Amino acid sequence: MATFKDFRNSVKPNWCPGCGDFSVQAAIQRACANIGLEPEQVAVISGIGCSGRISGYINAYGLHGIHGRSLPIAQGLKMANRELTVIASGGDGDGFAIGTSHTIHAMRRNIDMTYIVMDNQIYGLTKGQTSPVSELGFVTKSTPKGSIEVPLSPLELAMSAGATFIAQTMSSDLKGMVSLIEQGLQHKGFSFINVFSPCVTFNKINTYDWYKENVKDLSEYEGYDPQDRVNAMRVLMENHGMIAGLIYQDTERQSYESHVKGFREEGLVKQDLTFDPGRFRELVGEFM
Numbered sequence: 001m002a003t004f005k006d007f008r009n010s011v012k013p014n015w016c017p018g019c020g021d022f023s024v025q026a027a028i029q030r031a032c033a034n035i036g037l038e039p040e041q042v043a044v045i046s047g048i049g050c051s052g053r054i055s056g057y058i059n060a061y062g063l064h065g066i067h068g069r070s071l072p073i074a075q076g077l078k079m080a081n082r083e084l085t086v087i088a089s090g091g092d093g094d095g096f097a098i099g100t101s102h103t104i105h106a107m108r109r110n111i112d113m114t115y116i117v118m119d120n121q122i123y124g125l126t127k128g129q130t131s132p133v134s135e136l137g138f139v140t141k142s143t144p145k146g147s148i149e150v151p152l153s154p155l156e157l158a159m160s161a162g163a164t165f166i167a168q169t170m171s172s173d174l175k176g177m178v179s180l181i182e183q184g185l186q187h188k189g190f191s192f193i194n195v196f197s198p199c200v201t202f203n204k205i206n207t208y209d210w211y212k213e214n215v216k217d218l219s220e221y222e223g224y225d226p227q228d229r230v231n232a233m234r235v236l237m238e239n240h241g242m243i244a245g246l247i248y249q250d251t252e253r254q255s256y257e258s259h260v261k262g263f264r265e266e267g268l269v270k271q272d273l274t275f276d277p278g279r280f281r282e283l284v285g286e287f288m
């Protein structure tokens with residue numbers, strides 16, 4: 001049986017020392033091993049950004065795609081080979097700026113896969129610009145007088161878009177992160193996990209200490225029931241989205257692929273897709 005070390009490869013990450021993304025990588029590797037997966041059963045599809053490099057640092061199938069497009073690639077992969085455990089990953093710019101519409105539609109579509117966002121509230125790779133989740137007044141090269149746009153709230157967005165597993169954690173909490181990723185990987189549907197993963201080089205405001213002070217743990221809500229949708233939304237709104245834990249899970253709704261004829265039992269990769277020229281001529285003939 002594979003251990004987390006089997007999910008390591010020989011590529012040395014070129015993230016800055018102290019970058020939050022190191023522990024996200026470790027958490028994915030540990031969670032996969034803990035639930036009994038082998039590297040050849042996993043695919044990590046990432047977007048562009050410092051966070052997007054993660055697919056190259058994990059020993060599994062991987063693809064470092066294009067900016068904001070990890071989700072379409074990952075969803076297509078899952079539909080073609082549903083035996084794979086598919087993880088999409090990227091930054092807050094990737095998922096909530098250029099890729100927002102894919103994020104929303106993937107959430108409501110509910111294909112069985114896990115989406116992990118490394119949220120540092122800034123664009124890291126391009127050297128520090130304001131992102132859609134940066135706070136009001138946030139000063140960067142792109143907003144020298146402070147951001148005047150209200151930040152997006154990723155978890156509230158996920159709730160209204162219809163995601164069936166919504167969680168948030170911090171990269172400083174390796175144990176909590178591993179546990180949530182394990183649960184997300186085992187959830188039958190679209191799992192969204194937002195990880196506050198500090199950019200130590202360009203974001204001097206939202207630091208490790210800042211998150212520790214500003215993010216409340218769900219354990220403070222005694223008897224919290226993640227299946228209670230209305231309460232989940234209330235708790236999110238009360239805390240302006242700054243809450244850690246499994247916020248919401250719908251265990252009833254079936255995944256997308258279970259509704260699609262032909263995909264119920266097997267993915268495309270297992271089906272006989274042999275091209276029959278006779279049948280093709282017959283079909284085209286109907287339109288002639």
Ligand SMILES: Cc1ncc(C[n+]2csc(CCOP(=O)(O)OP(=O)(O)O)c2C)c(N)n1
Nearest residue numbers: 048049050051067091092093094123124125
């Ligand atoms: C189509 C396209 N537009 C813009 C860029 C430039 N670009 C690369 S990464 C990035 C944003 C990175 O921020 P984020 O997604 O938050 O990831 P991080 O680097 O912080 O991990 C941008 C705007 C690009 N590569 N492709």
Ligand code: SF4
Nearest residue numbers: 016019050124199200
């Ligand atoms: S620039 Fe920021 S996000 Fe990118 S590797 Fe360095 S610390 Fe991490």
